[in-house]
Amino acid sequence: MYVVNNKEYTCAITIAQDIFNDRWKLCIIWHLLEGEKRYKDLFESVGEITQKTLTSKLRELEEKHLISRQIFPEIPPKVVYALTPIGEKLRPILNEMFDWGIDYVQEHGTLKDGVVCEPKFSSKIDK
Amino acid sequence: MYVVNNKEYTCAITIAQDIFNDRWKLCIIWHLLEGEKRYKDLFESVGEITQKTLTSKLRELEEKHLISRQIFPEIPPKVVYALTPIGEKLRPILNEMFDWGIDYVQEHGTLKDGVVCEPKFSSKIDK
DNA sequence: CTGCATCCTACATGATACTG
DNA sequence: CAGTATCATGTAGGATGCAG
Numbered sequence: 001m002y003v004v005n006n007k008e009y010t011c012a013i014t015i016a017q018d019i020f021n022d023r024w025k026l027c028i029i030w031h032l033l034e035g036e037k038r039y040k041d042l043f044e045s046v047g048e049i050t051q052k053t054l055t056s057k058l059r060e061l062e063e064k065h066l067i068s069r070q071i072f073p074e075i076p077p078k079v080v081y082a083l084t085p086i087g088e089k090l091r092p093i094l095n096e097m098f099d100w101g102i103d104y105v106q107e108h109g110t111l112k113d114g115v116v117c118e119p120k121f122s123s124k125i126d127k
Numbered sequence: 128m129y130v131v132n133n134k135e136y137t138c139a140i141t142i143a144q145d146i147f148n149d150r151w152k153l154c155i156i157w158h159l160l161e162g163e164k165r166y167k168d169l170f171e172s173v174g175e176i177t178q179k180t181l182t183s184k185l186r187e188l189e190e191k192h193l194i195s196r197q198i199f200p201e202i203p204p205k206v207v208y209a210l211t212p213i214g215e216k217l218r219p220i221l222n223e224m225f226d227w228g229i230d231y232v233q234e235h236g237t238l239k240d241g242v243v244c245e246p247k248f249s250s251k252i253d254k
Numbered sequence: 255c256t257g258c259a260t261c262c263t264a265c266a267t268g269a270t271a272c273t274g
Numbered sequence: 275c276a277g278t279a280t281c282a283t284g285t286a287g288g289a290t291g292c293a294g
Contacts, residue, residue: 101139
């Protein structure tokens with residue numbers, strides 16, 4: 001039996017599930033795989049998320065140790081979010097999900113004109 | 128731009144998200160990685176899911192081509208669910224999520240006595 | 255055994271406006 | 275710029291009972 005944050009789990013899969021089982025967290029992590037980002041940049045790149053939801057999701061991710069939050073005491077304010085090591089460890093999973101999505105499109109979907117996301121294969125730390 | 132089931136996506140990640148981003152689908156797939164199963168067996172192994180929800184999730188998974196549904200014309204009825212090839216392709220992702228969960232427990236959780244799930248590394252097809 | 259039909263509730267998320 | 279504060283709502287999922 002696993003115990004995390006006073007919750008009990010019998011399967012390690014459900015731990016991961018519990019952490020990013022909503023509409024936005026995986027997407028936020030996905031964009032942070034490119035490197036640390038400011039609140040504003042996330043707000044723009046994540047898409048149609050509202051500020052309230054973005055703030056709430058960032059707090060949850062921080063609480064669960066997937067991201068860090070660095071505050072610069074400036075005017076105007078500056079806050080930078082970045083993946084923690086355990087958050088960074090999601091990279092291969094996200095990339096595999098990306099590949100699976102491509103496979104799925106080839107079997108059951110089509111490709112249209114327009115911009116699409118690129119995978120985030122390599123770590124920025126390498127560069 | 129990807130088009131699947133009349134929905135447009137700009138990122139392949141969101142396709143995967145759209146398909147198993149709820150409380151139960153990943154868990155159902157996880158158990159089907161052991162091999163095909165009857166409705167009753169899923170109902171018991173998945174856990175605290177209700178019949179209504181299980182049925183609904185199985186329909187969604189079938190509709191999205193992740194599982195197949197085979198009906199045996201017997202009394203009492205027998206229905207067997209199994210992963211399709213594209214569903215089976217989720218195995219490495221699920222296993223990596225499992226491993227990530229273990230990592231997460233080591234950093235931010237604890238281990239207690241009690242039964243835990245095993246990973247589903249190999250395909251049953253191999254055996 | 256394998257479902258479907260109702261009814262119901264909680265929570266995640268959205269819309270909008272405001273603040274230091 | 276980086277958030278709160280309110281208010282509103284859709285829908286996923288639960289509880290329960292019935293059916294072929």
